[in-house]
Amino acid sequence: MGAEQQPSSLLPGLPDDIALDCLLRVPYSSHSGLRCVCRQWRDLLTSPFFYQQRRNSGAAESLVCLIQALVAEEEGDGAGEHAVGGPGDGGGAVDKAQAKNSRCGAGPVYGLSLYNATLREWRRLPSKGYAVPLFAQCAAVQASGKLVLLGGWDPVTFDSVRDVWVVDLVTGRRRRGAPMPAARSFFACAAVGPLVYVAGGHDNQKNALRSAEAYDPEADEWRSLPPMADERDECQGVAHGGCFWVISGYGTDSQGRFDRAAECYDPSTGLWSKEEGLWGEDDEPGGPAPPRSSCFVLPPPLAADRDRRQEGKLCHLDCHGERRGIREYDPKERKWKAVDGVPECLKSSPCAAPVAGSGELLVMGSDEEQRHGAWVMEAATRRWTRVETPTGFTGFAFSAASVLV
Amino acid sequence: MSSGDSGPSSSKQLVQQPAAAGRSPNQPPLLGAGGRKVIVLKSGDEEEFEVDLLDAMQSRTLRRAIEDGCGDGPMPLPNLTGPVLAKVVELFRRHRGDPRWADELQETEKEGMFKDYAPQKPTAEVKGFDREFVSVDRDALFDLLRAANFLEAPGLLDVTCDAAADAVMNMTVEEVREYFGLVNDYTPEEEAALRKQHEWAFQ
Numbered sequence: 001m002g003a004e005q006q007p008s009s010l011l012p013g014l015p016d017d018i019a020l021d022c023l024l025r026v027p028y029s030s031h032s033g034l035r036c037v038c039r040q041w042r043d044l045l046t047s048p049f050f051y052q053q054r055r056n057s058g059a060a061e062s063l064v065c066l067i068q069a070l071v072a073e074e075e076g077d078g079a080g081e082h083a084v085g086g087p088g089d090g091g092g093a094v095d096k097a098q099a100k101n102s103r104c105g106a107g108p109v110y111g112l113s114l115y116n117a118t119l120r121e122w123r124r125l126p127s128k129g130y131a132v133p134l135f136a137q138c139a140a141v142q143a144s145g146k147l148v149l150l151g152g153w154d155p156v157t158f159d160s161v162r163d164v165w166v167v168d169l170v171t172g173r174r175r176r177g178a179p180m181p182a183a184r185s186f187f188a189c190a191a192v193g194p195l196v197y198v199a200g201g202h203d204n205q206k207n208a209l210r211s212a213e214a215y216d217p218e219a220d221e222w223r224s225l226p227p228m229a230d231e232r233d234e235c236q237g238v239a240h241g242g243c244f245w246v247i248s249g250y251g252t253d254s255q256g257r258f259d260r261a262a263e264c265y266d267p268s269t270g271l272w273s274k275e276e277g278l279w280g281e282d283d284e285p286g287g288p289a290p291p292r293s294s295c296f297v298l299p300p301p302l303a304a305d306r307d308r309r310q311e312g313k314l315c316h317l318d319c320h321g322e323r324r325g326i327r328e329y330d331p332k333e334r335k336w337k338a339v340d341g342v343p344e345c346l347k348s349s350p351c352a353a354p355v356a357g358s359g360e361l362l363v364m365g366s367d368e369e370q371r372h373g374a375w376v377m378e379a380a381t382r383r384w385t386r387v388e389t390p391t392g393f394t395g396f397a398f399s400a401a402s403v404l405v
Numbered sequence: 406m407s408s409g410d411s412g413p414s415s416s417k418q419l420v421q422q423p424a425a426a427g428r429s430p431n432q433p434p435l436l437g438a439g440g441r442k443v444i445v446l447k448s449g450d451e452e453e454f455e456v457d458l459l460d461a462m463q464s465r466t467l468r469r470a471i472e473d474g475c476g477d478g479p480m481p482l483p484n485l486t487g488p489v490l491a492k493v494v495e496l497f498r499r500h501r502g503d504p505r506w507a508d509e510l511q512e513t514e515k516e517g518m519f520k521d522y523a524p525q526k527p528t529a530e531v532k533g534f535d536r537e538f539v540s541v542d543r544d545a546l547f548d549l550l551r552a553a554n555f556l557e558a559p560g561l562l563d564v565t566c567d568a569a570a571d572a573v574m575n576m577t578v579e580e581v582r583e584y585f586g587l588v589n590d591y592t593p594e595e596e597a598a599l600r601k602q603h604e605w606a607f608q
Contacts, residue, residue, distance in 0.1 A: 011587075012585060012586045013586070014547060015551075017554065018553070022570050023570070024570075025567055025570035026573050029607065030574045031606075033578055034573065035603070036578045036591075036603055037589075038587050038591070039591065123608055172602055
């Protein structure tokens with residue numbers, strides 16, 4: 001209405017402050033479309049400034065990325081048809097076709113799923129030209145909004161791969177990253193600061209590995225780290241206290257007998273240290289990683305002052321036997337303490353990830369009917385709720401990472 | 406002062422409390438001026454609106470003006486039209502007690518007239534009103550956004566910015582350009598590349 005059209009204004013007719021305030025509130029899933037509108041919008045919606053502002057203004061959304069087995073939609077179940085692919089649907093159709101293949105015995109197919117914990121929506125990255133390796137791992141670098149997918153098995157040959165994919169949630173681009181120096185699967189993986197660390201796992205000859213490396217997603221470069229003291233296949237990695245922790249695992253000669261120690265890499269000293277007895281204080285240790293159980297670091301409940309850095313707690317979630325529940329590690333007494341239960345119907349295959357910026361814990365797992373789904377525990381109240389999980393997202397989840405965008 | 410009077414709303418009680426109980430000298434003149442509870446806002450096209458003082462305080466701009474003693478006569482708001490101001494005044498009335506601004510008032514007015522003022526979570530009714538409030542065409546929405554900007558009213562800003570964001574969310578790229586009068590300044594190649602990237606986004 002009589003608005004002067006200034007070429008430089010974000011929304012012609014509105015002050016830029018207000019225009020920015022409007023755009024900050026548009027849900028993340030619409031951003032890739034908005035980038036197509038004009039250059040100014042693209043520049044804004046690919047800028048770290050914009051995503052910083054979203055976090056500052058409380059408009060940021062908590063996303064959980066999951067490396068997940070694809071599941072075909074129920075056939076003949078007309079009523080329950082979910083539009084997994086959403087409008088447009090190109091990628092979703094491909095995923096469905098691939099998932100159906102997998103039912104015909106062509107082996108499982110994995111995809112990258114995204115659970116938006118803020119809006120309670122499920123989405124999937126279309127798999128055009130890109131098959132997620134089986135048992136690939138993911139880690140998220142919060143500062144740059146980058147999600148890194150690493151390693152796993154080639155879906156056809158089942159060889160361990162060196163593949164790296166970087167999904168930039170700020171720019172919406174994805175690219176292949178510099179491959180891992182060594183092929184690796186079932187390794188420990190976690191983001192500590194700006195780097196993504198990997199350690200252990202096994203190579204193509206099923207040799208358990210001691211080696212460790214760090215990936216810098218900004219420089220697209222790998223840095224070698226000193227090796228760990230012991231081989232650790234099927235170990236689990238967490239970021240804790242500014243260090244990279246590699247929990248348990250086993251050597252080539254002790255297949256499946258999980259080690260009781262954890263090793264910890266301190267980026268400030270460049271050295272590994274070993275914590276004996278962290279894992280497995282009883283007779284039946286089992287593994288720390290999915291599908292057996294899941295280790296994670298639960299941040300303290302959201303403080304009013306977000307900048308105050310409080311240390312999170314190293315936790316372990318298990319669905320089996322005496323260990324069923326969530327336990328917290330007490331580093332002073334060097335003991336695990338049972339702190340919480342798990343939902344009644346969560347029976348196996350847990351994969352847990354704290355939801356960035358929300359004070360919640362998300363757990364994927366399967367119920368008694370082998371149907372996988374998600375549960376969320378609010379850290380402050382310790383209350384569980386089941387998350388409605390559309391059929392297309394009810395596959396086994398192997399790795400999860402969360403980022404606030 | 407208000408003894409025995411269990412008035413209907415705490416806001417009235419507070420406003421009716423006269424300045425008797427030793428107001429501090431930095432107390433805004435109007436608030437102490439003997440139980441006054443409404444001010445008059447005048448639009449650019451000379452329409453006048455009586456507004457509860459507490460409701461007007463939802464606007465930082467109005468609050469500053471009131472505190473500067475400009476609230477005695479009709480307060481001119483030349484860049485707001487009558488219809489826009491009518492809508493805004495209605496929203497302020499419906500948002501009475503809304504924590505989006507009441508928290509802020511309590512913060513600055515701990516000892517003053519808002520000390521007993523209890524913020525309430527927006528009710529379903531208020532939310533319904535908000536939805537209705539922004540069910541307007543683009544030009545009207547922009548008028549309200551500009552009013553929110555001028556008045557620095559957080560509640561109004563929230564409702565209108567959310568509406569603009571919701572509008573964008575459900576549009577195609579072409580619709581967004583048309584709605585906001587934005588020019589496609591991409592080369593065809595650039596646009597094709599971005600569209601492709603868009604197809605690859607999480608769906």
